[in-house]
Amino acid sequence: MTTPAPKLRFATVWLAGCSGCHMSFLDLDEWLFELATHVDVVFSPVASDAKTYPDDVDVCLVEGAVANADNRELALQLRQRTRLVVSFGDCAVTGNVPALRNLWSDVDGGSRQSVLDRGYLELADTGAQHPHAPGIVPELLERVLPLHEVIPVDLYLPGCPPSAQRIRAAIEPLLRGEMPPMQGKAMLQFG
Ligand code: SF4
Numbered sequence: 001m002t003t004p005a006p007k008l009r010f011a012t013v014w015l016a017g018c019s020g021c022h023m024s025f026l027d028l029d030e031w032l033f034e035l036a037t038h039v040d041v042v043f044s045p046v047a048s049d050a051k052t053y054p055d056d057v058d059v060c061l062v063e064g065a066v067a068n069a070d071n072r073e074l075a076l077q078l079r080q081r082t083r084l085v086v087s088f089g090d091c092a093v094t095g096n097v098p099a100l101r102n103l104w105s106d107v108d109g110g111s112r113q114s115v116l117d118r119g120y121l122e123l124a125d126t127g128a129q130h131p132h133a134p135g136i137v138p139e140l141l142e143r144v145l146p147l148h149e150v151i152p153v154d155l156y157l158p159g160c161p162p163s164a165q166r167i168r169a170a171i172e173p174l175l176r177g178e179m180p181p182m183q184g185k186a187m188l189q190f191g
Helices: 020-026 031-036 069-081 090-094 100-107 112-122 164-175 184-188
Strands: 008-014 039-043 057-063 066-068 082-088 140-145 155-157
Touching: 008 020, 008 069, 020 057, 020 164, 031 039, 031 164, 039 057, 057 069, 057 090, 057 164, 066 069, 069 082, 069 140, 082 090, 100 112, 100 140, 112 140, 155 164, 164 184
Parallel strands: 008 039, 008 057, 057 082, 082 155
Antiparallel strands: 066 140
């Protein structure tokens, strides 16, 4: 009788993104049951509200760009504790939608204060004010960055969001200890 292969320790992380990439992951539907026979989900916003990223993670899908101090801290931490980091979706790969705020700060001299003024004061219909609870709102970075500008990334999985088929095609080889062939429109198209 053969001993089953040990399960991979699998994580997903949500930085500055809309959660659409995670919704697409959930679109894997019944294949999630198959995935569960190969992995233990040790950290994920769709599995628990755990706040501490664990040690010894094998694979982590990272959705979203790096937009604030909390995003950056988590990105650095997960890189230290993860064998294979996947830049998951266009926001992680290029900055995409969250990085649109860079256009505003570029015009106005690159100030994150100008971004906050624009968002919370100038565009407010009522009750214009900055968020004011110390320690509650993470500090914005001067610019929104794609993940690979903050930490080394092992695999890029583009798409806004990547389709469930593309996510599965990327994950299945990883379960066998192989890198997926990221080639062609089916695997690499943005948007
Ligand atoms: Fe949302 Fe698209 Fe960004 Fe994914 S890549 S977090 S779907 S905006």
